[in-house]
Amino acid sequence: MAELSNANSLAASQHWVLSRAQALGCGLSPAQIASLVRSRRWRRLRPGVYLARGDPAPSLAARVVAVQLAYGPRSVAVGPTAARLWRIQGLLPGPGYDHLHLSVAGRGSSRGGDGLRLHGWTVPPGEITMRGGIRLTTPARTLRDTVLCTDRHSAVSAIDSALYQGLVAPADLPALAEANAGRPGAPRSRPWWALADPRAQSTFESRLRLICVDAGIAPETLQYPVRDSTGAPVGYVDLAWPGRGVAAEADGTGPHTLPDALFGDRRRQNGIAVAPERLVLLRFAWRDLGRPAEIAAMIRAALRQGAAPAPRTAP
Template structure:
């Protein structure tokens, strides 16, 4: 048996001769009191959560980001605080959030030997505690695990009307979307909504006139044949970019206007131009929107053609 590749309790691993005390001191990083990880192993949010579970020794259940990542939620970085729920006083290590909510048996389960809050309870806790946009992004990501739905979360919230920050959670649920596949797609959708534009459909297949699929797109308004695509860095690489270009050309050939958005075009200095492109495309297609001005950006000369927001 070789050295541990996951977080380990140093005392136990040394006693089992899986690693030496010298290796622990010189080749490992301390994650929690008595809990270490080899420095050559990537430190992730999932390993952070498992380290917390080792340190807890059953004294509390994982919650918040720690539970979310173990349910398979993407886009959670290791710099997010680990979290557990323990109604009694628990002197947790620095960087660990301790929730003191009273949980029922239905709120807790066991996954891979670790006690943690259920997916719906995890979403409920994060949606109340995070700032609104962050909460919406996390809820979108949790829906992608297919372990909790927007309806399940809304029903759970209705059964807990007196909980702290419940109004924030309700707003986050309303803004969340089961089609949001990345934080940047969420950010784009929120910018569209806040600019007073109709809420787009998400992650839908667009078909040719003969019924064959052209492809699935991030956001769209089928009635007005306008599409918004968020381009991550992976869409700029080699064959993927070629496939995307071919798809965009096919969509435009079939009467769709395609607005392509990337990270920088959502920054404050450029967001107005991006929203103008989208608003102008919808306006030209007969959507019930005013061309100028938008609720969030001043008047400027309108864009003449849809295209990539740069």
């Protein structure tokens, strides 16, 4: 049926979502739409908005498109939702993680029982862009909004991630913090901007670094290059106190658990162990983050006991 084919083609261009008005515009009748829903070939996501496939769990993009079709062109994805659409890391799954954060011009803030958070923020046109057919805030505005509605560790991790990906630059951060002045949550979040570091390569690294900062043992540097006796690079360590002969690695639960990665990590660790600097290498797993005092105590002990590093060999 040509009408259904047209409707599905349109839905495919919109993350497999389309509105009732769009379906009717493609030539489908109300009875045909009802039949598609009854047969579960289409799924109702919002009143008058459908997922044109039988997926049990629509993607984040599909859910956002559904809300934007329901609320019209004045709706824009903001805050944590925009951050996830930009693939900014740092926001951990948990209560509220899947809530959709949108701002709709002319509407106040509200919380829907369906996981929809509408914010009454004013978002000027210059801070709105398109990505994958979705209206969302620019990376800079996304960070400004996100830090206001999340915790310190998540906020700093998100800023780190945006910096590492080049979505914003370090020089932009003071102005972003200043632009938030006067907004609810701005006073508590203002110091967080200065804690960000573009060298952090993962949320784990960011959170581990903050534990060290809070314990008064901030790392001297990140992504520190370790070299062998010839000056050839052995590898990089995530956090380092090279002046005191100590380094720390954040071993995530993803790539680091794969066989090839485990083999590579072992070779790198062995190379670091015999390098001229004689670094004491500590390795932490994600579950260790739940025991920040133990992490701090272990690093402090290493800093006290670490041997004085040997002079570096010039590369």
